[in-house]
Amino acid sequence: MGKPEAISAIPAVDSHALISRLRAVLPSPSLLALPEETKPYECDGLSAFREVPLAVALPEDEAQVAAVLKVCHEMRVPVVARGAGTGLSGGALPNPLGVTLGLSKMKRILHIDPLARTARVQPGVRNLAISEAAAPLGLYYAPDPSSQIACSIGGNIAENSGGVHCLKYGLTVHNILKLRVVTIDGEILELGGEGLDAAGYDLMALMTGSEGLLGVVTEITVKLLPKPQLARVVLAAFDSLEKAGNAVANIIGAGIIPAGLEMMDKLATRAVEQFVHAGYPLDAEAILLCESDGTPEEVAAEIERMEAVMRASGATQIRLSKDEAERLRFWSGRKAAFPAVGRLMPDYYCMDGTIPKRKLAEVLKGIAQLSEEFGLGCPNVFHAGDGNLHPLIMFDANVPGQAEHAAKFGSRILKLCIEAGGTITGEHGVGVEKIGEMCDQFTPDALETFHSVKAAFDTHGLLNPGKAVPTLHRCAEYGQMHVARGKEAFPDLPRF
Amino acid sequence: METHLADFIKDTPEGQEAEAILRRCVHCGFCTATCPTYQLLGDELDGPRGRIYLIKQVLEGSPATESTQLHLDRCLTCRSCETTCPSGVEYGKLVDIGRKVVDDQVGRPAMEGVKRKAMSTVLSSPSLFSPALAAGRAFGGLLPEALRKKIPAAQRADAWPAPTNARRMVVLEGCVQPSLSPNINAATARVLDRIGISLVKAPQAGCCGAVAFHMNYQDDGRDHMRRNIDAWLPLLDGGAETIVMTASGCGSTVKEYGHHLAHDATYAPRAERISKATRDLTEVLAAESDKLVAMLEKAVAGKPRRKLAFHSPCSLQHGQQIRGKAEALLTAAGYDLTPVPDGHLCCGSAGTYSLLQPELSQQLLANKVQALTSGGPEGVATANIGCLTHIQTGMKQPVRHWVEWIDERM
Ligand SMILES: Cc1cc2nc3c(=O)[nH]c(=O)nc-3n(C[C@H](O)[C@H](O)[C@H](O)COP(=O)(O)OP(=O)(O)OC[C@H]3O[C@@H](n4cnc5c(N)ncnc54)[C@H](O)[C@@H]3O)c2cc1C
Ligand code: SF4
Numbered sequence A: 001m002g003k004p005e006a007i008s009a010i011p012a013v014d015s016h017a018l019i020s021r022l023r024a025v026l027p028s029p030s031l032l033a034l035p036e037e038t039k040p041y042e043c044d045g046l047s048a049f050r051e052v053p054l055a056v057a058l059p060e061d062e063a064q065v066a067a068v069l070k071v072c073h074e075m076r077v078p079v080v081a082r083g084a085g086t087g088l089s090g091g092a093l094p095n096p097l098g099v100t101l102g103l104s105k106m107k108r109i110l111h112i113d114p115l116a117r118t119a120r121v122q123p124g125v126r127n128l129a130i131s132e133a134a135a136p137l138g139l140y141y142a143p144d145p146s147s148q149i150a151c152s153i154g155g156n157i158a159e160n161s162g163g164v165h166c167l168k169y170g171l172t173v174h175n176i177l178k179l180r181v182v183t184i185d186g187e188i189l190e191l192g193g194e195g196l197d198a199a200g201y202d203l204m205a206l207m208t209g210s211e212g213l214l215g216v217v218t219e220i221t222v223k224l225l226p227k228p229q230l231a232r233v234v235l236a237a238f239d240s241l242e243k244a245g246n247a248v249a250n251i252i253g254a255g256i257i258p259a260g261l262e263m264m265d266k267l268a269t270r271a272v273e274q275f276v277h278a279g280y281p282l283d284a285e286a287i288l289l290c291e292s293d294g295t296p297e298e299v300a301a302e303i304e305r306m307e308a309v310m311r312a313s314g315a316t317q318i319r320l321s322k323d324e325a326e327r328l329r330f331w332s333g334r335k336a337a338f339p340a341v342g343r344l345m346p347d348y349y350c351m352d353g354t355i356p357k358r359k360l361a362e363v364l365k366g367i368a369q370l371s372e373e374f375g376l377g378c379p380n381v382f383h384a385g386d387g388n389l390h391p392l393i394m395f396d397a398n399v400p401g402q403a404e405h406a407a408k409f410g411s412r413i414l415k416l417c418i419e420a421g422g423t424i425t426g427e428h429g430v431g432v433e434k435i436g437e438m439c440d441q442f443t444p445d446a447l448e449t450f451h452s453v454k455a456a457f458d459t460h461g462l463l464n465p466g467k468a469v470p471t472l473h474r475c476a477e478y479g480q481m482h483v484a485r486g487k488e489a490f491p492d493l494p495r496f
Numbered sequence B: 001m002e003t004h005l006a007d008f009i010k011d012t013p014e015g016q017e018a019e020a021i022l023r024r025c026v027h028c029g030f031c032t033a034t035c036p037t038y039q040l041l042g043d044e045l046d047g048p049r050g051r052i053y054l055i056k057q058v059l060e061g062s063p064a065t066e067s068t069q070l071h072l073d074r075c076l077t078c079r080s081c082e083t084t085c086p087s088g089v090e091y092g093k094l095v096d097i098g099r100k101v102v103d104d105q106v107g108r109p110a111m112e113g114v115k116r117k118a119m120s121t122v123l124s125s126p127s128l129f130s131p132a133l134a135a136g137r138a139f140g141g142l143l144p145e146a147l148r149k150k151i152p153a154a155q156r157a158d159a160w161p162a163p164t165n166a167r168r169m170v171v172l173e174g175c176v177q178p179s180l181s182p183n184i185n186a187a188t189a190r191v192l193d194r195i196g197i198s199l200v201k202a203p204q205a206g207c208c209g210a211v212a213f214h215m216n217y218q219d220d221g222r223d224h225m226r227r228n229i230d231a232w233l234p235l236l237d238g239g240a241e242t243i244v245m246t247a248s249g250c251g252s253t254v255k256e257y258g259h260h261l262a263h264d265a266t267y268a269p270r271a272e273r274i275s276k277a278t279r280d281l282t283e284v285l286a287a288e289s290d291k292l293v294a295m296l297e298k299a300v301a302g303k304p305r306r307k308l309a310f311h312s313p314c315s316l317q318h319g320q321q322i323r324g325k326a327e328a329l330l331t332a333a334g335y336d337l338t339p340v341p342d343g344h345l346c347c348g349s350a351g352t353y354s355l356l357q358p359e360l361s362q363q364l365l366a367n368k369v370q371a372l373t374s375g376g377p378e379g380v381a382t383a384n385i386g387c388l389t390h391i392q393t394g395m396k397q398p399v400r401h402w403v404e405w406i407d408e409r410m
């Protein structure tokens, strides 16, 4: 299992002193310090990485957040922010010498402005809860990660999360207006503004995607969009992955920008069908979900074009969602795909790579071959529209050696992605999981720049140390493990 | 999830069951989103994923303390998490196992033990509950507020039709329902009679066992189950088609008799047969809906439609995964159902929860009443006696079993 680095750089503190100081600034149910209580916080959605924090603080308001940060800053104790703990790259993995700062009690929707079409919310608010609250006003919040039922808006900011509808409506960063952030020394910053462009550096954009390394987000003003008059999904079945892959390229090539374009292979489709009963075709090698939204006339015209492209690309079956309930059911299957795989195997390792769309069929074929070679099943789900691939390597962590075996399989997949001209980070962030690969993707100069940005906000490196941006030292070590950079970018690194 | 159960439990039937359930959890956190207590408290330990973790720790050999016990006590056993979990984690079964191990390790302070045992015994027994209720009505002023509000005015049950039909079904009389609301089963009998089915009682049967079982007197609970099985089997042998549940809380338990008695060599096959023959009233009437809907539509033709809110009990929508059936029949009976936000959340009744965790229960009740009344209905229809009496304490409009609302329209 990978350990966050830089831990050794931070000296251990007197945990009794720390806890009594935290106790002084938090209500008693907001501080967990018994091993029994802190252990359930030891991991996020990537449960292969686990560390037990010294304490868990669950502040109820911004003042308490600032107070906790001040204590930790003074005592030089690392702090790891945590939203809903759905992250898939170990971003919220605790620091064994630090405090986990959970924002889950701060989940009030503070204000919805129907005229300005904005919502001001606390960081622990669930992504979906924003759209639910805005629904009576005919509005919604567009970015919809598959985990939207549970993940927090604060976590979305920290990961710059994307989702099914980001193809047309952008990522988190494109859908927020203003942030309130508490820095490690307890200072409160307001970033961004109600207008579309604010003077000076765009610190809000910098904060977005910073994985809890620069500050703790305590309030977010998001943009809301009017719900489209109509949205419908075309579900198309294909008898080969290749044809489905080509259909994706053809749709985009035809100049269509679907509101969402997603693909699942046979294994993934079968796993989710048991849960959602959406009526997916189970004998298809791959299915595509392709959404059109707008006025009824626009939707009708676009759907006609989408169906024509699908048919020309060899779809064996095409269905159109007949009502809103069916449309949501089609999507809910896709959104539940990762955890539904738990029905097939106790553990999965979710990969997150991006490849050029035209290479899809080729990469998928390569993955299928690797799956045979390694003897591990690997369903695939794919944000097809933006080339973001999620192979789910299935394994059984109770079988000795199998996690490592899965990890090797994973590195081979990433290698495939790189060879196809893609990248190894899609949307799940770097966290601890992909920290080594950052050394491949960025030059030492670029990494130095990241570190100086970090230092400007957090001189002592206390916020989420060891995540997202590797130290050069770590890269050097990582480099030694590589035979030679470029020649073999992905040796079979054990990564669990 | 990786799990390595400790020797003390690893090779027991409970251990094996728990391990299979734990391994299915992939730690995605989806379930936290629909857990009523996580939504109120915002602590991983008060949500399903955290509770699964707490149970895992104990089964892996870390000793439990009062803290783990508290977080498990706060769980409503509403099983909303099961509905949400894409991976199919059977949380309800896991928490039964976890609670037993934790209670055995941690124990309860003497007074609390006495209180819980008394509550379990009285609520499980019609012969004790009825006099207690009568006393409650007579001496209401002496009772604590929380309990006093739960005692409804005495209710009259109208006629129960004579069993003249060829088709027969057995009804569970239950423990508290006949005393609190005798009209529910009588209304069921009348509605069924109109479509040619006679509803008969099984006087030897009693509480379904849920109260004792979920308060961790699992052996007492199993005794109730065996007694009911003995009471019902002769009726099934005599030609009764189905055992009808008019309280969804009981139904979800009876449907799991086969599971609860799987390790009782004598009773396992009988329990399985009973579970298979058991239906919630929503299922029974939905299966006859051709006949029933036609009658209802005729009965309400030309009459103004009325507004009701439907509260789907957790034991119906999550425990038994039944949705939409009662709602469709109510609609056919001339009721427009008002929207109920967060309809998947528990009302806070949850068996004995309202008595054991009054603070959380009251918060959930307040939220539920607000959601139910938001659409301006004349009353509320529900499917479980526990929810019915609990919700009634929080609102003026009448809360009744849905079959009573239907019976009234025929
Ligand atoms: C089944 C499943 C499907 C998923 N699908 C998608 C998807 O489609 N698209 C996608 O982009 N992601 C997806 N994810 C990943 C994950 O849900 C997102 O990264 C999400 O944004 C994380 O939110 P969270 O609240 O769970 O954050 P956490 O996991 O708790 O934390 C994530 C990171 O954010 C930091 N953080 C959290 N809150 C704050 C705050 N208030 N201030 C500063 N830093 C903070 C943490 O330190 C950590 O580094 C999926 C995850 C799962 C389990
Ligand atoms: S939804 Fe299911 S798999 Fe996911 S954390 Fe909850 S119980 Fe585990």
Ligand code: SF4
Pocket: B034, B035, B036, B037, B038, B046, B047, B048, B051, B074, B075, B076, B077, B078, B079, B080, B081, B082, B091
């Ligand atoms: S049963 Fe209900 S209260 Fe208990 S963990 Fe599941 S959702 Fe939460």
